[in-house]
Amino acid sequence: MTNCIGTPKNRVNFGATWDFNDAFRLSTVVNWRDSIRNTAEDVAITQAADPNCASHFADGSNAPNDCELKSFYTIDLSGSWKPTEALEIFGSVNNVTDRIAPLDPLTYGAINYNPMDFSGAIGRYYTLGVKYSFK
Numbered sequence: 432m433t434n435c436i437g438t439p440k441n442r443v444n445f446g447a448t449w450d451f452n453d454a455f456r457l458s459t460v461v462n463w464r465d466s467i468r469n470t471a472e473d474v475a476i477t478q479a480a481d482p483n484c485a486s487h488f489a490d491g492s493n494a495p496n497d498c499e500l501k502s503f504y505t506i507d508l509s510g511s512w513k514p515t516e517a518l519e520i521f522g523s524v525n526n527v528t529d530r531i532a533p534l535d536p537l538t539y540g541a542i543n544y545n546p547m548d549f550s551g552a553i554g555r556y557y558t559l560g561v562k563y564s565f566k
Contacts, residue, residue, distance in 0.1 A: 439502075441465035456511045463504040464548070469537065470498060486536035495534045503532055505550050517566060522559040529555040 442465065448458040471485035484498035495501075509523035532551025550556075 439465040439467050454513050458509045460507045461504060462507070464502065466502045467500040467535075468498060469493075469495065469500055469535075494536050500533045500535050503530065503548050503551060505530055505548075507550075517564045519562045520560075521562070522557065524555065524557055526550040526553070526555045 443463045444460060446458065446460040448456060450456050469485050470483050484493040486494040488494045505525070506527045507523065507525045508527055509521070511519055511521035513519045530551050531554070532548035535548070
C-alpha cells in the first residue's frame with residue numbers, strides 16, 4: 432500500500448512508437464491495472480452486505496459492488512510533425528476510449544478514483560502545442 436491507495440498485483444504498460452523520415456512520429460500507450468479487493472482488516476460496520484468490505488454506501492451495500500475495484504485500462508495516442516528542423520507541432524489524445532474509472536472510496540485525496548486511473552476520472556482530453564527552436 433502507498434498513500435492510502437491499493438496497489439494491484441498486476442499492472443501493464445505497453446507503448447509503441449513509429450518514426451517516419453524524422454518528420455512524423457506517432458505513439459500509443461496502453462495502461463492496464465488488475466482488479467483490487469476493497470477489504471479492510473478491522474471493519475466496524477456489521478449490518479453491511481459484506482462486513483469485510485472496507486467501504487459501504489448509506490444503505491449498507493458494498494461500495495463498490497462485490498467489494499472489488501474492477502480492472503481498468505486506458506489508451507493514449509500522441510503524434511508530432513516537424514515541417515522544418517526548428518519547428519515542431521505536436522498533440523495527444525489521452526483516454527481515447529473515454530473510459531470511466533471504477534469507484535475507489537478509499538483512495539488518497541478523497542477524489543474516489545485510484546491515482547493510477549486518474550485519466551479515467553477526467554475522461555478523454557486533448558493537448559496541442561508548437562515548439563520552435565531558435566538557432
